[in-house]
Structure formats: structure tokens, C-alpha cells
Amino acid sequence: MVNRHAKWKSLKTVLLAGAALIAAGSLLVEPAAAWRGGGGFRAGGFGGFNRGGFHGGSFGGDNRFGDGDGFDRSTDAGFGRDGFGSVHTAGNFTSRADSFQQAHPRFHQNATQFQQNRFSEANHLQSNRINEANNLQYNHVNNWNVYNDHWGGYHSGLGFGAGFAIGATVAALPVAAVALSVAGSPYWYANGVYYGAQGAQYVVVPPPTGAVVPTLSPSCTTVYVNGVNDLDCGRAFYVPVSNGYQVIAPPIGSTVSTLPSGASSENIGGVTYFAFGGAYYRPFYSGSSVIYQVVTNPA
Amino acid sequence: MRIAWFVAVAMVTSGPAFAQGTGTGAAAGAGKPVVAKRAEALISESGAYLASAAAFTFHADVTFDHVLPSGQKLQFSAVEDVALKRPDWLYVEWRGDLGDRFFWYDGKTVTLYDPATPFYATEVAPRTIDQMLDKLVSQLGFSPPLTDFLYSDPAASLRGKVKYGLDLGETEVNGKSCHALTFVEQDIDWQIWIAGGPQPLPCKIVITYKTEPAEPEFSAVFSDWDFSPHIDDSVFTADLPPDAQKIPFKSVASAR
Incomplete structure (x- = not known):
């Protein structure tokens, strides 16, 4: 059995390599946190692990590509x-195509729009990578007890705000920030990130329920919960209103593939929940990936 | 690279070599599957060879496509290592660009662990690898890639819904001479390369999901086949960090 501390040390090397890749404009490599398995079959005599230098990386959750549509399969690694990667189960996999396309009507937009989307995705990716690189460098020093921070706030294709964790302070607001007033308190909003005042600075806050913003990030997904269309924009949920889009509490029953940054773990009745912004999330394995479902307050 | 293109001949001269039971996969009116005799023979030989083993391990270098909602297709890589002991032990280790997974089956339970999270899930499983694999997709919504080769009758698993099968002749995969075969099904096209010589092992497989947007592909190049492996029994028991937390499989929780 390979010593886990040794594996952890080696991770740092991988992390640096990942950062180098980012600098080189390659795809982002995020080394998975903490435990890396047994480092091969523990009996020895079965080599074949750790070949190549790229394995073990992870792109983390979905939305990482700025597409935001949260491609259902993008978190399954x-x-x-649904049987992907085996011949005899192909039907299980492909039978989902219809429902997928229905849930993602944008697939049927015209080719020009697709092309434009690709260009804007590329721009988002570029800025996301820089932010994520900084974020990863910081976060991977921590252990997975605070792994929530890996996902670094509202990074779901949000351009400038990508990688900003709740609680982060900034000296100045983004140029595009608009002032909001929610229940009498001042907030600012830019690129999907909300800021509150903190002395002479600004602090990143969770989306304040009830806030109305004029525009959304391009990464929002339409979600259908209980027969109502809502918009999922990186764990902030919105409904369209006459003068823009209003932040609502996460609908019960909706699922997300990554937790909002700052969600705190709670054990209630022997079950692990995560609490954030008044909502409770329960983790499940859906297929081969962990998802989080919004549930009623279990307490 | 020499490929003998006697495809057309093979199609004309071959009979319905694959067994019946193509199920609903074949389109209405498509008739019986038409598979070149050589292709059928190679699938059978390879399947029989794998089926005869009491245990084996192999390595696979995998690429798979991901399609963005914009239609852009991205390719990613992974490595899969598999250890199998019949009748009821299986371990699969997956390390890839999009994340890692560990999968254990010990004859009683299956356990899945994503090491990027503190969570694992365990569920009671049937007593044999075949029954367990069948349960995975239908009840838990996933199965490790390349399960076709883990069944007690791999040939049956592969040939289930084939409509056409062709033998493309010999080519090289990683410097080894392999027979290239190609098959057509309703939802997928797939190719397989099978080694010549006394060990008719899979060299490579490619699956094209042709009814999916942008037709994503999955490919695996096999290596390090070992039919007398030394695998410690503990390999098949879930090895988790001490503070890992158990969570349910969603589909199972929903059903309760």
C-alpha cells in the first residue's frame, strides 16, 4: 500500500505541472483532491498504473467549459x-438522446449561433483558466474537508467573476457592476457575481434572494422543476420578471453537480447534508457521479 | 498497414452467422443480421478465449468524446485497469482527464468511489459478475466501460444487436498484427481489432454513437493482458479513506 502522504506530496508536483499547462494555454488540469487510490493493485505484480503524466487530472464539475448547460454527462468522467463504453449497453446510452435534446432546445439553434457561442466560450475559457489556476493553487493546499472551495464560487462560465469564492474581498468593483437594492441593503452585481459592502471594500456574497438583475450570465440553464421553468446560473436560480431576472431560492427537487462555494456540511440524523443560502443539499451518486439534490430542511 | 478490402465479397458470401435474438435493435424490415463468416469466427474465438480464463487483468488506454451544447466535440483521455476473478470478483480503476473512479465487486456488494469527493456508495449485488453487470446499468445507471469483455460469454455480449458485420483484414495495433472487424447496429457502429496467433485477444475497440449529437466516439486500446495474474484478494474489497462518507445511489434512494 502506497503511503498516502507520499501520494499527496506527488500531487503537488502534478499541480505545478497543471499550472504550467494552463500557462501554456492547454486545457486545465485539476488534480483530484486527497486520496489517490492504492496506487495500483496492492498485491503488486500488476503494473500499468501511473503511466503518462496527465491521468488523475480532473476538470471538476460541469459548466467548466463555460457552456453552462450542464451537459448531463459532463460529470461522469x-x-x-448509462452503459457508455460498452457495446451491449449502447442502447441504454443512446436512448437518452431524445430527452436530452428536449431538455436542451438550444441544440436546435442555427449554425451561426453555434459558431458565435463557440467564440464566446473560448473567451470565457481563457479568463476562467486564469482565475481557476489561481484558485486551484490556493485550494489544493487545503484538504478535502474544505473541498467545497475547489469549485470556487460562481465559476460557471461567468468570465470575470469566475473563481471568486463567497467571502472574497475586492478593492474595487468590476467596471460592469450595477447597483442593486435588496430589502433595503445595497448590493452590486456583475457577471453573475454579487457583492456587498464591507468597509471601504466589497465582499462576494451569495445571490440575495429577491434581487432583480437586468442580465444573466451566458451560462444559464433552463431547468424544469415541478412544472415551472427556472434558470440555473451556476447554483443561482432565477425566474424572469418584467424588468430582468429575479433570484429565487433553489427549487426543492432540483439537482446540481457542484455545491455553491461556502456550503457547510451538516450531519442530520446520520445523513450528510450541505447547507447554503437557506437551502439544503443532499449528495447522491447518480450514475457514476456525485450530484446534490435540493431538499426540504431536514432539521 | 495493409487492409484487404474484400468487404463487398464478404457481405455477399456471408450468411446470417450471428445467432438470433437481435431483439428490437434491428430496424423493422432489416431482416436477419448479415455478418461475414470470418468476423463471426473471430468474435467467437476471442470470446471463447476470454471466457476460458479463471482470472485476468488488462490495461486500456481510452479516449472518449464530449460534446458541448454548441456542438463542439472535445476528446478526452483515460486509462482503465481491470482485474477480474471468476466467478464473483471484479475491480476497475479509471483515471482520466475528467476524473477518476474506483469500482469494487466482491460477490456481495458493489462500491463506487469518486476520489475527488469525500463520498462513496455501496449497494448489495448479485452473486455473479454477469448478474451484477446486468444490474448496474438497469438499476444504478452506470457500468464500468468495456464490460463486454467481462461477461462469461463475451461474444454473446458483443453480437447482441449487430445488423451487419464485416472483416476488413489485418492491420497493426501497437506493433501487433490484428484483424480489423467492423459492425453496424441501429444506434452505434463499432470496430474491433482482434490479435492473430494463439491468443485472439482484443487489441482495440471503437464505438461510434451515431444517433447522439455530433456522433461521439469511445475508443480503447488494450495492453498488458495477463491470464495468470497475482492479485491479492484485498484488491476486490473497497479501499477507502478512513473519513470517507457513504451516500446512497440516487436511483436506489428514489425507489425506496
Whole structure:
């Protein structure tokens, strides 16, 4: 059995390599946190692990590509969701195509729009990478007890705000920030990130329920919960209103593939929940990936 | 790279070599599957060879596509290592660009662990690898990639819904001479390369999901086949960090 501390040390090397890749403009490599398995079959005599330098990386949750549509399969790591990767189970995998396309009507937009989307995705990716690189460098020093921070706030294709964790302070607001007033308190909003005042600075806050913003980030997904269309924008949920989009509490029953940054773990009745912004999330394995479902307050 | 293109001949001269039971996969009116005799023979030989083993391990270098909602297709890589002991032990280790997974089956339970999270899930499983694999997709919504080769009758698993099968002749995969075969099903096309010589092992497989947007592909190049492996029994028991937390499989929780 390989010493886990040794594995952890080696991770740092991988992390640096990942940062180098980012600098080189390659795809982002986020080394998975903490435990890395047994480092091969523990009996020895079965080599074949750790070949190549790229394995073990992870792109983390979905939305990482700025597409925000949260491609249902983007979190499965390619590991056999609905039988993907085996011949005899191909029907299980492909039978989802219809429902997927229905849930993602944008697939049927015209080619020009697709092309434009790709360009804007590329721009978002570029800025996301820089932010995520900084974020990862910081976060991976921590252990997975605070792994929530890995996902670094509202990074779901949000451009400038990507990687900003709740509680982060900034000296100045983004140029595009608009002032909001929610229940009498001042807030600012830019690129999907909300800021509150803190002395002479600004602090990143969770989306304040009830806030109305004029525009949304391009990464929002339409979600259907209890027969109502809502918009999922990186764990902030909105409904369209006459003068923009209003923040609502996460609908019960909706699922997300990554937790909002700052969600705190709670054990209630022997079950692990995560609490954030008044909502409770319960983790499940859906297929081969962990998802979090919004549930009623279990307490 | 020499490929003998006697495809057309093979199609004409071959009979319905695959067994019946193509199920609903074949389109209405498509008739019986038409598979070149050589292709059928190679699938059978390879399947029989794998089926005869009491235990094996292999390595696979995998690429798979991911399609963005914009239609852009991205390719990612992973490595899969598999250890199998019949009738009821299986371990799969997956390390890839999009994340890692560990999967254990010890004859009683299956356990899945994503090491990027503090969570694992365990569920009671049937007593044999075949029954367990069948349960995975239908009840838990996933199965490790390349399960076709883990069944007690791999040939049956592979040939289930084939409509056409062709033999493309010999080519090289990683410097080894392999027979290239290609098959057509309603939802997928797939190719397999099978080694020549006394060990008719899979060299490579490619699956094209042709009814999916942008037709994503999954490919695996096999290596390090070992049919007398030394695997400690503990390999098949879930090895988790001490503070890992157990959570349910969603589908199971929903059903309760």
C-alpha cells in the first residue's frame, strides 16, 4: 500500500505541472483532491498504473467549459454512465438522446449561433483558466474537508467573476457592476457575481434572494422543476420578471453537480447534508457521479 | 498497414452467422443480421478465449468524446485497469482527464468511489459478475466501460444487436498484427481489432454513437493482458479513506 502522504506530496508536483499547462494555454488540469487510490493493485505484480503524466487530472464539475448547460454527462468522467463504453449497453446510452435534446432546445439553434457561442466560450475559457489556476493553487493546499472551495464560487462560465469564492474581498468593483437594492441593503452585481459592502471594500456574497438583475450570465440553464421553468446560473436560480431576472431560492427537487462555494456540511440524523443560502443539499451518486439534490430542511 | 478490402465479397458470401435474438435493435424490415463468416469466427474465438480464463487483468488506454451544447466535440483521455476473478470478483480503476473512479465487486456488494469527493456508495449485488453487470446499468445507471469483455460469454455480449458485420483484414495495433472487424447496429457502429496467433485477444475497440449529437466516439486500446495474474484478494474489497462518507445511489434512494 502506497503511503498516502507520499501520494499527496506527488500531487503537488502534478499541480505545478497543471499550472504550467494552463500557462501554456492547454486545457486545465485539476488534480483530484486527497486520496489517490492504492496506487495500483496492492498485491503488486500488476503494473500499468501511473503511466503518462496527465491521468488523475480532473476538470471538476460541469459548466467548466463555460457552456453552462450542464451537459448531463459532463460529470461522469466518461465512466460508463448509462452503459457508455460498452457495446451491449449502447442502447441504454443512446436512448437518452431524445430527452436530452428536449431538455436542451438550444441544440436546435442555427449554425451561426453555434459558431458565435463557440467564440464566446473560448473567451470565457481563457479568463476562467486564469482565475481557476489561481484558485486551484490556493485550494489544493487545503484538504478535502474544505473541498467545497475547489469549485470556487460562481465559476460557471461567468468570465470575470469566475473563481471568486463567497467571502472574497475586492478593492474595487468590476467596471460592469450595477447597483442593486435588496430589502433595503445595497448590493452590486456583475457577471453573475454579487457583492456587498464591507468597509471601504466589497465582499462576494451569495445571490440575495429577491434581487432583480437586468442580465444573466451566458451560462444559464433552463431547468424544469415541478412544472415551472427556472434558470440555473451556476447554483443561482432565477425566474424572469418584467424588468430582468429575479433570484429565487433553489427549487426543492432540483439537482446540481457542484455545491455553491461556502456550503457547510451538516450531519442530520446520520445523513450528510450541505447547507447554503437557506437551502439544503443532499449528495447522491447518480450514475457514476456525485450530484446534490435540493431538499426540504431536514432539521 | 495493409487492409484487404474484400468487404463487398464478404457481405455477399456471408450468411446470417450471428445467432438470433437481435431483439428490437434491428430496424423493422432489416431482416436477419448479415455478418461475414470470418468476423463471426473471430468474435467467437476471442470470446471463447476470454471466457476460458479463471482470472485476468488488462490495461486500456481510452479516449472518449464530449460534446458541448454548441456542438463542439472535445476528446478526452483515460486509462482503465481491470482485474477480474471468476466467478464473483471484479475491480476497475479509471483515471482520466475528467476524473477518476474506483469500482469494487466482491460477490456481495458493489462500491463506487469518486476520489475527488469525500463520498462513496455501496449497494448489495448479485452473486455473479454477469448478474451484477446486468444490474448496474438497469438499476444504478452506470457500468464500468468495456464490460463486454467481462461477461462469461463475451461474444454473446458483443453480437447482441449487430445488423451487419464485416472483416476488413489485418492491420497493426501497437506493433501487433490484428484483424480489423467492423459492425453496424441501429444506434452505434463499432470496430474491433482482434490479435492473430494463439491468443485472439482484443487489441482495440471503437464505438461510434451515431444517433447522439455530433456522433461521439469511445475508443480503447488494450495492453498488458495477463491470464495468470497475482492479485491479492484485498484488491476486490473497497479501499477507502478512513473519513470517507457513504451516500446512497440516487436511483436506489428514489425507489425506496
